[in-house]
Amino acid sequence: MPPPHIKVSRGRHSLVLAFPSFKVAIKIYRRGLLANAKKEFEFLRTLSEKKFNVPKPYELIIHEYPILVREYIEGKHLKDFFNESSPNEIVKVLKDLLIIAHKLDNENIFLDELSYPTKNVIVTKDLRVYIIDLERAVRTRNRSNVTQLLGFLYRIGISSSVLKQKLENHINFNVIRRLGQIYKVKREIKCVLDEFFL
Secondary structure: OOOOOOEEEEOOOEEEEEEHHHOEEEEEEOOOOHHHHHHHHHHHHHHHHOOOOOOOEEEEEOOOOOEEEEEOOOOEEHHHHHHHOOHHHHHHHHHHHHHHHHHHHHOOEEOOOOOOOOOOEEEOOOOOEEEOOOOOOEEOOOOOHHHHHHHHHHHHHOOOOHHHHHHOOOEOHHHHHHHHHHHHHHOOOHHHHHHHEO
């Protein structure tokens, strides 16, 4: 039997070894980051139990270098998905991501990752959206995943990027700041979805 294919990625605080054929990923944290590992494991467990699209956590191994064993999600990072997908596919994924961000806001869980979500969001072949990194997540009502994601989309809107050109006929970039202010007050996603997407 040939050895399994392994995908390796490095983050600021960890190394991730993914075994796609086994549908398992192993996240090895830097020494001294046990609190980060415990927090991420608990958030993954809580959100997984509530049927959020996050990897299922399998085990947390307490060690000098803490190890989180979790489900491997097959798909494309958001950045690659943006580059390779049609405008309609991108719009569907952005709508779903905004809804997920809103549901997280309702749980008072702030990811602190959606201001630049291109590495922490995976899109599967059937266009399901998964948040894969919750290491920086915190419980708070004072911050919002939706407004952070709108900030990311605002930066796309003021850029001259290929992505902006791809989405100009599908997204109303001009209303993002106003929608962010409305959302901060009302915490309702419907107005954001209704006005933002053409």
